[in-house]
Amino acid sequence: MCDNTFEIPSEFIKNNKRADKLALTADVIIEVVDARIAYSGANLLNYAKLEQAKRIILFSNTQKADVEQTKKWMQYYRDQGIYCQMLLSPDQQSEEEYQQCLKGFNAFLKDYVDKKILIISLPHSNKEILLAKLFNNSESFEKARLALFGREKVHRYNNVEFIDTAPITGVNFNTPTVYWNTQILGIFDIEDNTEVVAIKAFKLLLTKYQEKLETAYSVRVQLKTSVDELVKEFIKLKSANVSLPEGETTDNLLLCADFLADLQNGKKIPAVSLEWVEDYFK
Numbered sequence: 001m002c003d004n005t006f007e008i009p010s011e012f013i014k015n016n017k018r019a020d021k022l023a024l025t026a027d028v029i030i031e032v033v034d035a036r037i038a039y040s041g042a043n044l045l046n047y048a049k050l051e052q053a054k055r056i057i058l059f060s061n062t063q064k065a066d067v068e069q070t071k072k073w074m075q076y077y078r079d080q081g082i083y084c085q086m087l088l089s090p091d092q093q094s095e096e097e098y099q100q101c102l103k104g105f106n107a108f109l110k111d112y113v114d115k116k117i118l119i120i121s122l123p124h125s126n127k128e129i130l131l132a133k134l135f136n137n138s139e140s141f142e143k144a145r146l147a148l149f150g151r152e153k154v155h156r157y158n159n160v161e162f163i164d165t166a167p168i169t170g171v172n173f174n175t176p177t178v179y180w181n182t183q184i185l186g187i188f189d190i191e192d193n194t195e196v197v198a199i200k201a202f203k204l205l206l207t208k209y210q211e212k213l214e215t216a217y218s219v220r221v222q223l224k225t226s227v228d229e230l231v232k233e234f235i236k237l238k239s240a241n242v243s244l245p246e247g248e249t250t251d252n253l254l255l256c257a258d259f260l261a262d263l264q265n266g267k268k269i270p271a272v273s274l275e276w277v278e279d280y281f282k
Helices: 010-025 067-079 092-112 127-134 176-184 194-208 208-219 227-239 250-264
Strands: 028-034 054-060 083-086 114-118 152-158 162-163
Touching: 010 114, 054 067, 067 083, 127 162, 176 194, 194 208, 194 227, 194 250, 208 227, 227 250
Parallel strands: 028 054, 028 114, 054 083, 114 162
Antiparallel strands: 152 162
16 A cells, blocks of 8 residues: 555544544534544544534543653644543543542533534544543443434433544545544554554654654664665564574564564553654744
8 A cells, every 4th residue: 555545444434424424413423533643533523513513522542551641632623623531541540530520521411411422533432441440430321322313323411422433534634644644553454564664653753752762672773774684674673572492583574573563552552642742833
């Protein structure tokens, strides 16, 4: 797949159209956004057509993201008049802030009795877990029921209707940076693209988190201008951490998949954000 042409996966086309239609009648739109891709994971709809709707961004996976970058993104969205908050505490000190978020959000809902709230996200956002935590697993948060003629789920809580849509890709998916960042986190199937995505992830970490990269694999690396040299450095880095029987060679595809898994689970390479505010807004 080249850098300039991307196609939205066919299974998402109907979901996107359905979410667009539902958004036209929503009073509030909640975006559950992976904090590591605070731009790609948000801005999923054409908000120029939705001026009447209140917009909310709730960051997930904050424990895997760079907390300083997450705070910058929160400030950016708040400056745009958007309610924005972290849902999962990245450390113990932010637990009080998190509880304040829950308290404030429940107070906010009182203004939307008999109103409609749309909940959208990219795939693998853990919306169900986040919603359960948001509503404190309240018994009054009714069990989901399938909506007629749609794949979305409808919940009622304190006389507010919540419509939880099927995952969508968003209007920015065809933008190269957005596409590759969602690929790096494994949000979409990259089976035929693993090596290319891994190299892009490696280069991104070199430019943003070189020290963490070196610490994770106990090696020193240098940013290369040549793609060929970059690939060699990447394979060298991964091979240095793989013990193979004598006579066997490394499988580059396996190394790439392993590297991406390290990045996605946030354990070996912790607290990184692929997107910084200054990447998009100077």
